[in-house]
Amino acid sequence: MSNTTISGLPLTRRGVLTAVTAAAAAHTVLRPPPASAARTRNVYDVIVVGAGFAGVTAARxxxxxxxxxxxxxxxxRIGGRTWTTTFExxxxxxxxxxxxxxxTHVWQEIEHQGVGLVADPAADRTLFPTTTDFGYFSLEEAFGRQGELLTRFCERAPELFPDPTNPLARVDLLRRVDPQTIRDRLNALRLTDLDEKWLTGATGGLGxxxxxxxxxxxxxxxxxxxxxxxxxxxINTYRPASGMADLAQGILTEAAADLRLNSPVRSITDNGREVTVRTKTGxxxxxxxxxxxxxxxxxxxxEFGPALSPQRRRATSETFGVPTAQKLWLRLQTSLGNTYVHTPDGYPVDTLVPIKQLADSQLMVGFSGDQRLDVNNVAQVERAVRLVVPDARVLAVKGQNWGTDPYARGGWSFRRPGQLTGLLNAIQLPQGRISFATSDIASGWSGYVEGAMESGLRAAEQVTRYAIR
Structure with missing residues (x-):
């Protein structure tokens, strides 16, 4: 694993990254806030509920x-569905x-803060399904073949998404296919059993x-x-060297906002003149x-007053963030080595990515969509990994079940059928004096920090007309 500056990006795992570095964001001079006496009365121009990347970006x-x-x-803590900590x-x-x-938003932020990057190392080989079990393949063979399958799976993308940052540009065409699940598309392709295993290794767990x-x-x-x-x-190669929490803290520091941690919100009431927010502590x-x-x-x-719009009630009921999403870090002893692992639909651990060779073991990060798996239980995780790597010995594990986190209720966002054409535009709009910001409803990179920042900037613009007097 190597630290690198933004201008010197190395070649890394899973292909050559071919993109140019975005221009550095200009430093903005902050105007002083009005007199602080109003704060003693718990009165503000704007209240932001949530200190994830969407929230701190809006606040700044x-x-x-x-x-x-x-x-x-x-x-x-701040950070929302990002969380920097330690393991082993x-x-x-x-x-x-x-x-x-x-x-572009998050990349410019990294340059603006002068944050260094870590490039995750390239694997030496892969462990992919075979017709009967799992086998080792070279990177070129595994990702070459899987890439061909993905290209076929996504062959209509240029037609349906000619402008990816405006996902509803061809809503007329999208309405016909938006009701389809990934499974519907897989069935239509009529793949061999092996090709479907390889393809669902890339598509299944994500959603x-x-x-x-x-x-x-x-x-x-x-x-x-x-x-x-x-x-x-x-796309999943570079990460801030000092951690996502540090990047979020940099934005928060510039925001110079009042921050109240341990303050879950009970209700938000908009009476048409102002908005009242009550926390669960009263x-x-x-x-x-x-x-x-x-x-x-x-x-x-x-509790919202007036009640959330029908589209928002439908969205929160159906879920946008994957409700079964779990992430786990493992210290693993095995013959696996520096190997990238993909499993098809139905396995309790769907991906294992090698991160660092330790003195006596391998540090790996994994993902799971199986709520029956306790990602903090060494024995359970070892049994799950042994379904793919029989000689695996899990020495330590640290996991996060985002589905059971009461302030997330799911992990990264992945829309369900019909939500793009039926909900996205409506739930991006403000409801009275209340605007909404989350990576879930980004026009571009939903499911990424980039989407959270995009959404935070949009929401800030929406509420400004009420806040500036």
Whole structure:
């Protein structure tokens, strides 16, 4: 694993990354806020609910307009569905982690803060399904063949998503295919059993299973990667050297907002003149407007007055974030070595990525969509890994079940059938003096920090007309 500056990106795992570095963001001079006496009365210009990347990005944008901003965060930390911590003496990310030059908001932020990058190392080989079990393949063979299958799976992406940052540009065509699941598309391809195993290794786990995820969501990501397998494989390579928490803290510091941790919100009431926010501890705050910067899956846990729109109620009921998403870090003793592992639909661990060779073991990160698996139980994780690697010995494990996290209720976002054409546009709009910001409803990189920042900037613009007097 190597630290690198942004201008010197190395060749890394799963293909050559072919993208140019975005220009550095200009430093913005912050206007001083109005007199602070209003804060003693719990009155602000804008209240932001949630201190993930969407929330802190919105707060900074509002601060740059000279507004008083309060951030209410339910957890005892910032970052939302990103979370930097340690495991076996190593810095690890339990949530969102990867960034890329094609993701312009977050890339410019990295340059703006002068953050170094870590490039995850390339694997030496892969472990992919065979007709009867699993076998080792070279990177060229495994990703070459899987890339061909993905290209076939996504062959309509240029037609349906000609402008990936405007996903509804061809809504007339999308309406016909948006109801389809990934499974529907797989069935239509009539693949061999082996080809389907290889393809679902790349498509199934991302959406919480092929029967849950929308075919159009995967096409959208493919379009954002320039309809190209090498760029799709390379998108999850670079991460901030000092951690996602440090990057979020840099934005929060510039926001100069008041922050209240351990402050889960009970209710948000918009009376047409101002918005009142009540926390579960009984504290009340008021503001001209509010940015709700929590995941879509969490909206249903907050009492809104007036009630959420029908589209928002449907969205939070159906879920946008994958409700079964789990991430786990493992210290593994095995003959596996520096190997990238993909399993097909139905396995309790769907991906294992080698990160670092330790003195007596391998540090790997894995993903699971199986809620029966306790990702913090060494014995359970070892049994799950041995379904693929029979000699695996798990020495230690640290996991995060995002589905059972009360302030996430799911992991990365992956839309369900019909949500793109039936919900996205409506739930991006404000509801009275309340706007919504989350990676789940981004027009571009939903499911990534980039999408959270995009959404935070949009929400900040939406509420500004109420906040500036």
């Amino acid at each position: 944008a509002l601060r740059r307009k000279g507004l008083q901003v309060l951030i209410l965060e339910a957890r005892n 003496g190593e810095q690890v990310e339990m949530g969102g982690v990867w960034v890329d030059p094609m993701q 919480g299973g092929s029967d849950r995820g929308a075919y159009t969501q995967f096409l959208h990501w493919w379009a954002l990667c320039n309809y190209n397998a090498d760029q799709y494989y390379g 504290t009340t705050y008021t503001a001209s407007s509010v940015v709700v910067a929590v995941p879509v899956n969490v909206w249903k846990t907050i």
